[in-house]
Every structure is written in C-alpha cells, then in structure tokens.
Amino acid sequence: MFRSSQINTINLLLLPLLLIISISIGAATFHWGDLFSSSDTRSLLLYSRLPRSVAIILTGATLAVAGMVLQIVLRNRFLEPNMVGATQSAALGVLLVSIWLPQATQLTKMSCASIAALLGMTLFLFLFRRLPAHRQMMIPLIGIIYGSIIEALVNFIGVETNTLQLLAVWFAGDFSAVLAGRYELLWLTGLMALLIYFLADRLTIAGLGQNISTNLGINYAQMMWISLITVAMITAIVVVTVGQIPFIGLVVPNIVSRLAGDRLRQNLPAVALLGANALLVCDIIGRTINPPYEIPVSMIFGIAGTMIFLYLLFRKPSVHAA
Numbered sequence: 358m359f360r361s362s363q364i365n366t367i368n369l370l371l372l373p374l375l376l377i378i379s380i381s382i383g384a385a386t387f388h389w390g391d392l393f394s395s396s397d398t399r400s401l402l403l404y405s406r407l408p409r410s411v412a413i414i415l416t417g418a419t420l421a422v423a424g425m426v427l428q429i430v431l432r433n434r435f436l437e438p439n440m441v442g443a444t445q446s447a448a449l450g451v452l453l454v455s456i457w458l459p460q461a462t463q464l465t466k467m468s469c470a471s472i473a474a475l476l477g478m479t480l481f482l483f484l485f486r487r488l489p490a491h492r493q494m495m496i497p498l499i500g501i502i503y504g505s506i507i508e509a510l511v512n513f514i515g516v517e518t519n520t521l522q523l524l525a526v527w528f529a530g531d532f533s534a535v536l537a538g539r540y541e542l543l544w545l546t547g548l549m550a551l552l553i554y555f556l557a558d559r560l561t562i563a564g565l566g567q568n569i570s571t572n573l574g575i576n577y578a579q580m581m582w583i584s585l586i587t588v589a590m591i592t593a594i595v596v597v598t599v600g601q602i603p604f605i606g607l608v609v610p611n612i613v614s615r616l617a618g619d620r621l622r623q624n625l626p627a628v629a630l631l632g633a634n635a636l637l638v639c640d641i642i643g644r645t646i647n648p649p650y651e652i653p654v655s656m657i658f659g660i661a662g663t664m665i666f667l668y669l670l671f672r673k674p675s676v677h678a679a
Contacts, residue, residue, distance in 0.1 A: 410637070643656070
C-alpha cells in the first residue's frame with residue numbers, strides 16, 4: 358500500500374518532465390535555445406505550446422477529480438461523468454444553443470451546457486435510486502446505455518440540422534486547436550476542483566448515506582447538489598473547450614484508491630496530478646505516432662481506459678485471510 362504523499366512525489370517529479378516534452382514536440386519546429394533570440398519561438402511558446410499543455414493539465418486533473426467525487430457521493434467505483442450522461446447532455450446543450458443562438462459566446466455555451474449536464478445527471482440519479490441494492494454492478498452498464506441514448510439523440514439532431522461537423526469537435530477530445538484566448542475557461546475547472554478539496558470531508562460523509570449524514574450534522578441534499586453542480590460545470594467546460602475525453606474520471610481515481618486507499622481529502626491531490634500526467638502522456642503519444650499528424654487524445658486514452666475499465670469490472674475481488 359502506497360501513501361498519498363508518495364504518489365504525489367512521483368507525479369510532481371514527472372509533471373515538469375512531461376510538460377517540457379509536451380512543449381518541445383509538435384508540427385512546428387521548437388528549440389529551447391532559440392527562446393531568447395527568436396521572437397517566433399517565443400510566440401510559439403506563449404500562444405500555442407504553453408496554452409495547450411496547461412489546458413491538458415487542467416483537463417486531466419479536473420476530470421479525474423470529478424470522477425472521484427461521483428464515485429464517493431454515489432458510492433460506486435465504476436462511475437464517471439461519461440457514464441452518468443453528463444458529457445453527452447453537455448454536448449446536447451451546446452448543440453441546441455449553437456443552433457438557436459449561433460452567435461452565442463463561449464460563456465453562454467458553457468452555461469447552457471452546465472444546465473444540460475446537470476439535468477442529465479439528475480435524470481440518471483432518478484434511475485440510480487430505483488435500482489435494487491443487489492443490482493449495483495448493473496449501474497455502469499445502465500450508465501453506458503443511458504449515455505448512448507443521449508448521444509444518439511444528439512447525432513439525430515445533428516443530422517437533421519446539418520451540424521455533424523460541430524459534433525465531431527465535441528465528441529472527439531482534441532487539443533490541436535487550443536491557443537491563447539481559447540482555453541481560459543478551463544481555469545474555472547481548477548476553481549471547482551479547489552472547492553471540492555475544501556468540501557472533501559463533508560462530501561465523504563455524504564457518501565455514507567442520508568441517515569448517517571443527518572446524524573453527523575451534514576446537509577445531505579445540499580452536498581449532493583453541490584457535487585452534481587460542480588461535476589456538471591467541469592464536464593461542460595471541458596466539452597465546450599476541448600471536447601469529450603472518456604474514462605479519465607473512472608481510471609485515475611480507481612488506480613489511486615487501489616494504491617493509497619479510500620481517503621478523499623488525502624487522495625485528491627494524487628488524483629489530480631495523476632490525471633494531468635496521464636493525459637499529458639496520451640497527448641504526447643498521439644503527437645509522436647504519425648507526425649506531423651495527430652491522433653486525438655480521446656482516442657488514445659479511450660483505448661487504454663476501455664481495457665482498464667474492463668479489468669476493473671470483471672476482476673475477481675481479492676480474498677484476505679481472516
């Protein structure tokens with residue numbers, strides 16, 4: 358069993374190295390030695406490479422934190438925003454506002470996507486509450502089906518309104534279009550993750566159930582709404598800015614929990630750092646497999662995340678001697 362501090366140390370050592378590699382590679386030539394002598398190199402760093410790397414770090418960290426919050430408050434290790442309809446509902450909200458208000462700002466799209474994601478998660482929560490306790494292993498499968506239904510609705514609207522090209526942007530997470538001025542909304546996700554850290558103890562108690570939360574003086578309904586709204590905002594901002602990236606919120610919290618146990622406050626920094634590093638690695642792989650072309654990071658992480666998810670879903674629980 359590792360300690361959270363050990364995982365943090367490893368990830369803190371890896372993060373600067375991965376950040377340097379991420380900044381160094383790409384279609385355009387970049388040399389660190391030309392940073393102070395060439396204005397083109399400085400512009401490439403400040404307007405393209407650095408914003409892209411920061412966007413990757415914020416996206417990976419906050420999606421991982423959002424997944425851990427869902428797993429704690431809903432008491433199921435196999436949930437993440439993509440499996441409760443949040444991502445698909447956010448894409449539906451962005452699509453509708455793009456059709457009805459084509460000149461809408463990014464902030465307006467983010468707000469509508471957040472509301473849609475919250476409504477989508479609320480409906481899933483309604484289905485979640487109706488499932489018998491002995492059928493809890495069915496929740497991830499129900500979530501996948503639920504999300505697929507919403508995604509099918511989004512695709513149908515896209516076909517009918519000739520907006521399939523927009524859907525390709527929101528359903529295929531990609532950082533190739535991230536530039537200075539196009540990613541700043543992601544800083545709001547960092548604030549959401551910080552809020553979760555300050556409320557970690559209360560969210561942990563809320564995850565124990567309504568009766569225990571009430572007995573310990575925690576407003577269960579309030580904590581549930583705060584967690585759902587926070588996850589909805591993180592998901593919506595990511596979808597609006599870079600698109601859908603699956604399985605980060607599922608894989609990363611489970612890895613940290615297996616290594617360091619179930620302690621929300623202690624594990625949150627480790628989850629955020631591992632999420633950032635994992636997404637950086639996938640982006641680096643996507644840019645180096647077939648240069649100068651890029652494979653979307655959602656595809657790289659989707660393949661790895663699918664295999665890890667199936668392993669977590671079907672692995673036999675370990676048996677400990679009494």
